[in-house]
Amino acid sequence: MAETHSLQDLRQPAVSSKVFVQRDYGSGTISKFQTKFPSELESRLDKQQFDETIQTLNNLYAEAEKLGGKSYLEGCLACLTAYTIFLCMETHYEKVLKKISRYIKDQNEKIYAPRGLLLTDPIERGLRVVEITIYEDRSIGSGR
Amino acid sequence: MKNCEYQQIDPRALSVSPMSAQNRAEMKAQRSRRKWEVFPGKNRFFCDGRIIVARQSGVLPLTLGLIVVTCGLFFAFDCPFLVEHLTVFIPVIGGVLFLFAVISLLRTSFTDPGILPRATPEEAADIEKQIDTSGSSTYRPPPRTKEILINQQVVKLKYCFTCKMFRPPRTSHCSLCDNCVERFDHHCPWVGNCVGKRNYRFFYSFIISLSFLTSFIFGCVVTHITLRSQEGKSLIQAIQESPLVICFFSIWSILGLSGFHTYLVASNLTTNEDIKGSWSSKRCTEESGNPYSYNNIITNCCVTLCGPMPPSLIDRRGFVPLVEASPAASATEIELPPFLAKNDSNMCTRSTKDVLARMVHAFDSRGLCPPGTPKTTPVGVEVSSSPSAGCPLFSRSSRKRDSLHSSNPAFRLASPSPSLSRNTMILGEGPDVGFIPIP
Numbered sequence: 369m370a371e372t373h374s375l376q377d378l379r380q381p382a383v384s385s386k387v388f389v390q391r392d393y394g395s396g397t398i399s400k401f402q403t404k405f406p407s408e409l410e411s412r413l414d415k416q417q418f419d420e421t422i423q424t425l426n427n428l429y430a431e432a433e434k435l436g437g438k439s440y441l442e443g444c445l446a447c448l449t450a451y452t453i454f455l456c457m458e459t460h461y462e463k464v465l466k467k468i469s470r471y472i473k474d475q476n477e478k479i480y481a482p483r484g485l486l487l488t489d490p491i492e493r494g495l496r497v498v499e500i501t502i503y504e505d506r507s508i509g510s511g512r
Numbered sequence: 513m514k515n516c517e518y519q520q521i522d523p524r525a526l527s528v529s530p531m532s533a534q535n536r537a538e539m540k541a542q543r544s545r546r547k548w549e550v551f552p553g554k555n556r557f558f559c560d561g562r563i564i565v566a567r568q569s570g571v572l573p574l575t576l577g578l579i580v581v582t583c584g585l586f587f588a589f590d591c592p593f594l595v596e597h598l599t600v601f602i603p604v605i606g607g608v609l610f611l612f613a614v615i616s617l618l619r620t621s622f623t624d625p626g627i628l629p630r631a632t633p634e635e636a637a638d639i640e641k642q643i644d645t646s647g648s649s650t651y652r653p654p655p656r657t658k659e660i661l662i663n664q665q666v667v668k669l670k671y672c673f674t675c676k677m678f679r680p681p682r683t684s685h686c687s688l689c690d691n692c693v694e695r696f697d698h699h700c701p702w703v704g705n706c707v708g709k710r711n712y713r714f715f716y717s718f719i720i721s722l723s724f725l726t727s728f729i730f731g732c733v734v735t736h737i738t739l740r741s742q743e744g745k746s747l748i749q750a751i752q753e754s755p756l757v758i759c760f761f762s763i764w765s766i767l768g769l770s771g772f773h774t775y776l777v778a779s780n781l782t783t784n785e786d787i788k789g790s791w792s793s794k795r796c797t798e799e800s801g802n803p804y805s806y807n808n809i810i811t812n813c814c815v816t817l818c819g820p821m822p823p824s825l826i827d828r829r830g831f832v833p834l835v836e837a838s839p840a841a842s843a844t845e846i847e848l849p850p851f852l853a854k855n856d857s858n859m860c861t862r863s864t865k866d867v868l869a870r871m872v873h874a875f876d877s878r879g880l881c882p883p884g885t886p887k888t889t890p891v892g893v894e895v896s897s898s899p900s901a902g903c904p905l906f907s908r909s910s911r912k913r914d915s916l917h918s919s920n921p922a923f924r925l926a927s928p929s930p931s932l933s934r935n936t937m938i939l940g941e942g943p944d945v946g947f948i949p950i951p
Contacts, residue, residue, distance in 0.1 A: 388635055396662055396804055432820065433820055435811075435820075439820045459821045462823055492827075494628050
């Protein structure tokens with residue numbers, strides 16, 4: 369009996385289900401996620417909050433992949449140094465990715481974790497999906 | 513009474529506590545593994561995951577050898593003569609071009625071309641659920657295409673049976689490397705790797721610098737021979753001492769390939785799309801049916817060659833995340849359900865029934881599931897015998913692969929085991945109280 373108690377303590381809140389927000393390819397191959405609100409989250413989250421999160425992520429990815437003077441300069445410089453510069457320097461994309469992971473961590477702490485949800489950074493899923501893990505709501509009881 | 517209790521607890525204790533100990537031991541053993549060690553594709557890794565190459569290195573050693581030998585001969589035989597007669601900058605320019613070509617070649621070979629990691633089991637199940645909305649448990653192959661609109665143009669996304677996801681646009685599955693590669697151009701045997709989104713610019717700079725290098729060497733050698741023959745020495749002797757022959761044969765194919773790829777870059781196409789004629793004028797009414805093109809040569813070039821460098825999605829050097837329950841443990845827990853079915857009322861009825869339904873399903877499917885994906889033989893497509901196509905072995909997209917997979921009835925997609933194991937863990941905890949019969 370003591371063993372089962374300690375196992376219960378060690379065990380994390382159970383995963384009820386996972387929701388996947390797919391990519392939106394309407395504008396081409398740029399990284400952009402669909403803003404369609406998944407029905408499984410209706411009971412847990414406001415549509416507006418979800419929209420805001422996804423839109424901010426889309427904007428951040430657009431910033432990472434933006435074609436402009438800065439990215440061209442970086443590309444040309446890299447070409448001239450036979451791309452060896454990538455071995456020492458962090459690319460603009462990588463810097464924005466770090467910003468994205470900080471944003472996701474922040475969102476998880478402030479909005480998602482209190483509602484029993486967890487956002488997974490899309491980079492861990494190959495930028496294919498935004499995975500939202502829904503945890504079982506223990507406060508209501510086991511009779512859900 | 514005590515005897516009965518002990519007997520009832522025993523199977524549970526055996527399955528639960530040793531499992532936790534076993535789990536911990538397995539977790540400790542798994543702790544030090546990096547993701548490249550469990551990578552499902554056919555790639556090989558060196559330097560603890562820093563360098564990635566295809567399984568077959570192809571003719572990369574030959575390519576390197578040819579370049580080194582040609583340049584070596586050039587520096588050894590032509591340079592002394594030309595430095596004496598012309599200028600000292602000749603070996604300098606030659607050296608710079610040689611270094612540039614070799615570094616670009618190595619970067620092309622050792623860089624992740626834009627491999628897409630395979631879908632996790634939950635993702636695959638979610639996709640299948642979306643397709644199979646009727647909810648029938650009988651096997652039905654999921655539809656292979658999904659149509660989307662990109663810039664007002666209909667594009668078909670194909671389902672990849674190996675990677676268990678709908679391929680993003682411009683992505684193709686390389687059968688040689690057994691990976692889906694983003695913006696797949698072709699699998700180049702000379703380079704020993706796929707050419708895709710992340711290493712196309714390296715590949716392009718390699719072939720351009722190689723074109724310049726071979727043209728330069730060719731020019732210098734011709735100058736050398738001309739000057740020597742003017743001095744009265746034997747022409748044949750002069751030819752024998754020069755790397756002329758290698759240069760002569762390779763220059764046409766390399767120049768042709770460079771020209772072809774310059775055209776591709778300018779129109780924002782991949783070799784794959786060009787061969788298949790995806791956006792050719794025959795199919796589309798407008799002049800350029802390519803939805804990815806910016807309709808401006810300079811913009812297309814800048815985007816392809818100088819655009820932002822996307823990161824590697826496979827995270828080779830990351831550590832494998834520890835799973836909650838090992839597959840071995842879930843196998844022992846499958847024995848429990850017949851007992852647990854009686855005590856549904858104590859826990860989430862919906863989830864239990866789902867789990868039980870899946871378990872029954874799992875019993876059926878486990879017997880059918882083959883352990884691995886059938887590996888197709890490399891599908892090489894000979895484009896044309898024209899000398900301009902320097903890379904004759906292109907890896908086709910997985911049309912043939914799809915037909916192979918769909919004809920195999922045992923090829924299941926749904927893999928409920930991870931969620932299964934998690935749910936069984938819950939059930940394993942719950943019915944402590946009501947379960948033990950006290951006679």
